[in-house]
Amino acid sequence: MKKQLYERPLIQRxxxxxxxxxxxxxxxxxTSHIDGFAxxxxxxxxxxxxxxxxxxxxxxxxxxxxxxxxxxxxxxxxAWSYKTNxxxxxxxxxxxxxxxxxxxxxxxxxxxxxxxxxxxxxxxxGPDKTDEDLRAAITNNSPIHIDHxxxxxxxxxxxxxxxxxxxxxxxxxxxTGIYPMWDRFGFNYENGQAWDAINKxxxxxxxxxxxxxxxxxxxxxxxxxxxTAAFKLSDLALGIKKKYNKTLQYIDMGGGxxxxxxxxxxxxxxxDTVPTIDQFAEAITTAxxxxxxxxxxxxxxxxxxxxxxxxxxxxxxxxxxANKRLSDGRRASIMDFGVNILFTAFWYDHKISPAQEFSSxxxxxxxxxxxxxxxxxxRSNVTLPPLKKDDHVVVHTVGAYNxxxxxxxxxxxxxxxLLGIDGKAHLIRSKEGLENIEMNEVMPEFLKNHQLSVAxxx
Amino acid sequence: xxxxxxxxxxxxxxxxNPSTGDSFSVNPIGLSILKDFKDGKSEADIKKRLxxxxxxxxxxxxxxxxxxxxxxxxxxxxxxxEQA
Ligand SMILES: Cc1ncc(COP(=O)(O)O)c(C=O)c1O
Numbered sequence: 061m062k063k064q065l066y067e068r069p070l071i072q073r074x075x076x077x078x079x080x081x082x083x084x085x086x087x088x089x090x091t092s093h094i095d096g097f098a099x100x101x102x103x104x105x106x107x108x109x110x111x112x113x114x115x116x117x118x119x120x121x122x123x124x125x126x127x128x129x130x131x132x133x134x135x136x137x138x139a140w141s142y143k144t145n146x147x148x149x150x151x152x153x154x155x156x157x158x159x160x161x162x163x164x165x166x167x168x169x170x171x172x173x174x175x176x177x178x179x180x181x182x183x184x185x186g187p188d189k190t191d192e193d194l195r196a197a198i199t200n201n202s203p204i205h206i207d208h209x210x211x212x213x214x215x216x217x218x219x220x221x222x223x224x225x226x227x228x229x230x231x232x233x234x235x236t237g238i239y240p241m242w243d244r245f246g247f248n249y250e251n252g253q254a255w256d257a258i259n260k261x262x263x264x265x266x267x268x269x270x271x272x273x274x275x276x277x278x279x280x281x282x283x284x285x286x287x288t289a290a291f292k293l294s295d296l297a298l299g300i301k302k303k304y305n306k307t308l309q310y311i312d313m314g315g316g317x318x319x320x321x322x323x324x325x326x327x328x329x330x331x332d333t334v335p336t337i338d339q340f341a342e343a344i345t346t347a348x349x350x351x352x353x354x355x356x357x358x359x360x361x362x363x364x365x366x367x368x369x370x371x372x373x374x375x376x377x378x379x380x381x382a383n384k385r386l387s388d389g390r391r392a393s394i395m396d397f398g399v400n401i402l403f404t405a406f407w408y409d410h411k412i413s414p415a416q417e418f419s420s421x422x423x424x425x426x427x428x429x430x431x432x433x434x435x436x437x438x439r440s441n442v443t444l445p446p447l448k449k450d451d452h453v454v455v456h457t458v459g460a461y462n463x464x465x466x467x468x469x470x471x472x473x474x475x476x477x478l479l480g481i482d483g484k485a486h487l488i489r490s491k492e493g494l495e496n497i498e499m500n501e502v503m504p505e506f507l508k509n510h511q512l513s514v515a516x517x518x
Numbered sequence: 519x520x521x522x523x524x525x526x527x528x529x530x531x532x533x534x535n536p537s538t539g540d541s542f543s544v545n546p547i548g549l550s551i552l553k554d555f556k557d558g559k560s561e562a563d564i565k566k567r568l569x570x571x572x573x574x575x576x577x578x579x580x581x582x583x584x585x586x587x588x589x590x591x592x593x594x595x596x597x598x599x600e601q602a
Contacts, residue, residue: 069586070545071544071586073542421531
């Protein structure tokens, strides 16, 4: 007689009438393949854990977003927000699709230049631009988004010194009815700071004001907040036209559209609650179209969408190191990936699915990473079939921010693989080793030697 | 290990404890183990049976049966004196 397939014995209390806070059925349906690539083959070839990005999903998501805006508004331009994922291969997919670059630091700026993005298509945001950064941006005619008055004054000095007329926009913060209000970046709309900055630029005559910019928050769930923001920026643009007879080139609405992730503490999964890109597009474009621009003055609409364009294309594949039972009876699995490479585990209840077939029996599990730290919790409650040591899992919707905010702490950063539309799996960043960690270390001469073994010898 | 006498086991994997009103679900292998315990079989007997019926090894069964028995205890499905 052929022996049966083995599955660990499981027993679980049935809590009738209580909301299931542990997850949904779809969660533990196995994900054995991604874009036709078998998870186990990918792990075999590139190791575990490994980040995987789907080129097809990136391109589809991007085209879908462009369609949502372009069918509603005549002039739309996306600018890829580098900090969201600045692996060059990823940036170049967006640039191939027609996206500009949006950067917030000198090294990101240099990355965009090295990727071949023309200077005038690189938007330079952020509160910390050095003189060197500003000089490069001025030389290359990049739009510089001014964050504070100190920057405005410094830029004016540099413009004089270089005898150039930098292209600038101001970052505006405002009350859009959402809490918390991001008022630490840019100039406030309601209290008149934004107009102060505009007047200084227009009357100073050293800077060329070409746009207005806002970024009202991240993982925003309210299209209405965008309608309010678009209305307020339009109001500034129309006011500038009226007061200075100056037509701005663009309104930049920043990023912030939520991706299809589930925020910690929410009952319903993100896939059910997050507004569609069409809803955001409808809110923004309607507000601008109804603001009162004459047709030829309609500004270019720039979007710096980050997470909503890349999150879903990213997966983290990993393996079970061990299982244990906690003192209160809960099951715990220790995985070979932790919060050092999955920073977003602090914000989201990431969907995690097994990578192999199981029966429909499940168990509530705490999922830990491998770090020797109490905070290293990947999911505090997840419903999964009984995983054994070396089984694989797929963490979904991890394409945004993880591959930029990751760190080498106890464990190193893994490889990143792009599943190409050419049917091949391309390594786009190799996993790090000791050499990467020690690359920048310097050993002073007097610390080069020690005699531990001699000192300890009896 | 002694399972409470009045525990009801259904073939669909539904377990009911009439003295507390608690209900539980078990997978088929878990159900077979509960039945064995109810029938008074020993831990060693059960291990032997599992090893002959399933595609796995002794070590895995040792580990998982131990864990399952701990769970049964924790869910108060065993005779009181065994829980000490
Ligand atoms: C100025 C600016 N633009 C765009 C983004 C991208 O945001 P998101 O990933 O939420 O779309 C950010 C992120 O913080 C930002 O600060």
